[in-house]
Amino acid sequence: MTPTPQPNTAVQPPTVENVRDTLGIGWREPRLSWITRTTADGWRQGIYELELVNSAGKRLSSVARESDESVLVSWPFAALESRERVGVRVRVAARSADRAHPAWSAWSDVTWVETGLLDESDWTARFVSPDWDEDASKDNPCAVLRRPFELDGPVRTARLYATALGVYEAELNGARIGDQVLAPGWTAYDQRLRYQTYDVTELLHEGANEFTATLADGWYRGRLGWEGGRALYGERLALLAQLEIVMADGRVFTVATDADGTWQAAPGPALRASLYDGETHDARIRPENWHGVRAEPFDMAVLAAPTGPPVRRTEELSPVAITTSPSGKTVMDFGQNLVGRLRLTVDGAAGQEIVLRHAEVLQDGELAVEPLRTAEATDRYILRGGAPETWEPRFTFHGFRYVEVTGWPGEFDPDAVRAAVIHSDMERVGFFESSDELVNRLHENAVWGMRGNFLDVPTDCPQRDERLGWTGDIQVFSPTACQLYDSAGFLGSWLVDLALEQRADGAAPSIVPKVTPFADLAAAGWSDAATVVPWTLYQRYGDKGVLAAQFASMRAWVDHVAELAGPDRLWNTGFQFGDWLDPSAPAGQPQAAKTPAEVVATAYFAHSASLVAQAAAVLGLEDEERQYSQLAAAVRTAFQDEYVTSKGRIIGDAQTAYSLALQFALLPGAEQRRHAADRLAALVRNNGHRIGTGFLGTPLICDALAENGHLETAYRLLLERGCPSWLYPVTQGATTIWERWDSMRPDGTVNRDGMTSFNHYALGAVVDWLYRTVAGLDCAEPGYRRLRIAPRPGGGLTYAKAVLRTPYGPASVAWRINGDELVVEADVPPNTTASVDLLGAGSLPDVGAGHHAWTIPAPKVAAARFTLDSWVSELRGDQRALEIFKDAMLRYWPEVAEHLERPEADAGMDLTLRQLGDLAPRGQELLAELEHRFLGYADDNV
Template structure:
């Protein structure tokens, strides 16, 4: 049995005096259900016991007296089943109160008295005397910037870039660290390394970039020391501390870090260091009273070696780490004092050179100046880069790639989800999604990790939250970010800004972006059974819905305002990414319905009955307005584009009786586009669901497995190891997209992975937190197998299917204390309890024999026949490449237009005859009579 709390992954520190408790039971008894649970907490004052009747085991309210600050307890659980058999007691789970009491924060903010430059990195220190008999020592620390603390020469933890980024003017985070083992009786020393990080970065685009929070970093801390005799003392930051500059010459998230080892101040965090040349610390910018951390720590997660060293056409030495990642480089080098090693970073190569244009104003350059005298090791500390490739210059002597290692950093969350399939390209696509999450979940969910942006765009996480919630335990991570969102929103009259934290000016409403306020809390409830977050966020949810309803007015249509729309529709010009096929007003009103509907559902869940009635009625008014304005009775939409149809189906706007017509048109438009993707940020996460829900599995499969540009798999064929921002961030000739906005690590379009998990593998929550699991695999044509595994709040669930000689075998694992509703291929429905299950059904996918193809075949027949399509393209690419490109990108693949008619407008008779011969040869090869 495992006990979980809201403590960050790998920590025993809780931010609340009443932490929720969850436990996972391991039992082999089929269909096991908990009947009760006994919980014991061991405190210094003695043991307390509580009994919980029923089967609740996820996010159970703390049944004891609240914890005190710094209190250490141990919790054990024992459960009994409906059979009356009690299990063994769990191993104790240690918990420690990481919060401060009301008014207990007394530390002042300090920094450099006379900074030598903007955003000047600083070193701070103090020494203090302690008595004997230290029982416990707890360090509370924070910064308007990023910092690390060392006590008596040793860092207090392995976290990096603390305390992360929150809206500093509204919410500041403090770390809570047990440092008892680092202190001694008598004299002690505390040293701080401090840089600006997000607090001093210049945010904004082009000439609008400016510092938003502070010109200089500052630090605040208090060390609470408790003695065995019950007494205590507190050491706090103040102007009696000493401050200086040092070897970290400059540090910036965007520009990089520059370190001169000749200026080293070794031992400054040890007793006896000579700080006579240091100045007194100065009072820093005011820091709001900090709160205990609830989100995961950021740590060094992984190291990756150089996989290849190449020389660029210009003669530069380039290192390839084989994976687009986020972090920095670690060096091991020796050479003369004053030697400068320069490191430049980029995600891709363009014609053999480092592709830095997408970085825009971000230099992403680090440098290290050697002290000389032996082997030196160094890595940056207060910056990070998104890169696969690095250019290294200035290396003294012969370069050995073993002396450079890439350090991967991100928020340290528990991995909870996996997916596998027989299609290697789709498997790589899924791996790219995972790495996209890893690179962009760094204290907050960012859009990209490499250029002069790295912002918490609300639209990206709104569409990606379901995928993220399957792959990792992101509950605490997103809960913390939603707290920031609500505080930004409070400062903007209910409007959710484009980004959180907001550093881009006054908040403006935008559909699919601001709707993160309603969608993300609902996802946390659906995937983690987290009612606490949705209860806290409920005022934020209603404020957003109310603001939109006010904008929509009596017509209940959100129209005529600024919108991002179906952002990055592949048909939009590179410099006009909002110029999508689906009208922005349709996108806006669809999301007005979505958010209002979610508020109604939240109100019902929370027991706010009057609100539930009110918002349900308002949602119905919006639904009716949408249908009247944008959908014809026959099921055609004013914007005849895939995203419009997908929203009407997937958001539940259109009545069920219209779904068949809407789905048929959606499938027809998808074929018309040659099964290439034709949606942007809004349509991409939902188009596959809309197709499969309405019976068009073949169409969804063709769309998923398309490798031509634009498609999910095109980047994979181009060697991508993360999800790209644009469908064609890199063009087929190896040239970077000409738009000024191009990232090669942008997870939003990877939101399709949620469909892979839920629909293809068939593993989804049917009730909140997977209390009831939905098992409904969808064997895709041409796939041999697929499987998904997820560590639910109740334990591990797994669903997999495999084709075997005309039959499909489905295997499933349902965790204890849950049940599953099962829909087998072919439609049989059943309910099962926990345990291992297996079913075998007939394979319902029927492969029709190929029909004869010729110049008289319709364009629809050709594109529906991959072999025929390939035969036509092969001839055109060899004989007239420009015609091949036109056919591929500008041909509507219609059922009533012949191939020969289309070719006659683009090629001569010789090419047409060659195509006819190729199709005849294909017929002969397949044994099809003509």
């Protein structure tokens, strides 16, 4: 019997591990993934075949297996050697009763994989630095290193393996090598230094050639952190370069950095290159007065191939407006707060200096530079003269929307300026839209905030004298990061450094890489990135490998907290960041949140212990699973005994306290959970549906409400526009997420608290909720092998849609309210299934791959019900209820009507409506009318 061919089934070329750049990988046995495209409904893979070919395309071997696995499949061939180049392709067949004659898809295109230098012995090059002394306590001109060489014939292939102590850009015969920015990036340099691999075949020619490279301070020697520390890794910059050339006749010619007299160095035209302060470039300078180089000792064993994406220029923006400031300066507005630098094309006299100053916002028409603190964020270009010249800084970046330009020769030409957007070159995978344009802008603000702060490490802000890898920020944001971009390689690489930087006692840093005295501080919610981020990557990408790689780090952190907490299992000692930047925190005390620090710390202790137990279960470590499950249970009991009443009231009585308890499963009884959720909802209503959480409560609060019977309260919290709220910055023109809920005050002035950023992604963690709950696209099994379709319309939205490229292919959920009907549509990728949970639709069957649609009655949402036991402050969250209250009060107690509706009334007196009636002169009449009108209001709005 001849099997029926698979209808319109094709396989994309395999991907390798979590990288898109497969030249110079560091895996001997890289895992492979592939995505199948098909129009066949319910398609499931039953068998796959992988084929290996050599660099000439000749088949080496193939492996066929009956399996439905297609994500991070183990390498089935012989382990690769250094410099080995092979191609791999795949074909698949659906599950079929006729296993002997599977209906194969066509072969995918070939993915070419080439290893880098996998062994220390592969390196013949040595680190070299200019043979002159420099003062590492200040900025120095960037050094240019060069090496001329001759080739006596045509070239077949050539590879450059390179890295630096500092940052570098290399050229061959005047042409730039590669497109990476600020290579080799930032790692724990003394323990892991990445090298890059480049194909330079087309840049070489027979005869005379010249290799050059420019070195700059970067993170290695430049100043880092608000303390102004310099040379934190070393005082001398150095280059490591190994150029391996295979001639057409098979001979191998190697040009490698060494101190044998063939390499030279001279100061170049970049007079200063500071990440914080900017770059100064004098185009009149040509390297001359060449010196020799000297070898710099370095442990070659720490060299490693990259496992995440490089930093690149990903987009260009033009100015959208040019204004003249009150001081007479020309100011460019790029319409978007971004991270990068400018490229100029200009014609002027030799020696003319153009100065570019960068800032995120304007204050009274001038650049608001106070949020930069000591960062100058200023670039200077001194013209060579004689012809048009184009310049872009190479070794700095800025966070900005506005740029002030002075010294431009002649009339300023905005067409001669472009902003280059720079960040780690991750692939965009998530898209969201709704019927509310402010929510859509909030989502895009999170996208831009991530782009700006995912610059080789997940930084806190890109503009001031900080830009550090704060662990707390990424701990709360990692789920959202995975919704927006393919973050597996980026975060997996950063986690390697986190583990390397952990102390011997297991304390995980608050900043990775560690570069400030604060970095070694172990703190709840920050150091818990050691457990939360690996677990997030496992959940979103189905990668057990990341759990295996990080498990020792995860358990070491929890063991350290167990030591700090002691036998009572309460972590209530030492400094804590707590619910950082709670909007009620006093000025200058961002850690002074309403939720006590010990409540936060003990809650995270329980959460991290539970994650270690779950990771152990995934890895088949039964003893460890049992150990940490018992520890998590003990911490939960201690939390309940110390901080929770029998009915579910939690010490601190704050939004974050209840959100932590509900989302970290710290309340054992259903009645306790109901009471806590009700109290959380009341706190939100009493606060006029304004947010009352800092960094740690913010990603949890909407889930805590929506999953516990208060979906509409969650929506009203999301959609609130007053300060503080998620949409307040949007109404103020924000194009990124702010560090503070009020980075810009309602009066239009910049918050002058000394720590203010307008590009700080942590508070954008709510975007994960937009995908999972508002649109209803969630993962039910790790890696989206099984999806959950569960939209929860509300808040007056009439439409929402989320699209996500999962490891199995694109998935989407969209819903729209048409009159009394709710229409839901979903796309499920091949080789997956989805559960369906539509409120009011009863039990729905699971669905397989393909397009699906459901039409059900639109949900009827009851308006907030107010009783005589409702608090007066609750009414502020409902405009119609407030109007009813005011109307009744004006008739029965006019002298206090205006006062009690004001927010500041809460500070001195808050009463229930019943208590208010007891005080009013005509209290019983007032209460009777309110009770009647509120009942009618609720009934009319169902």
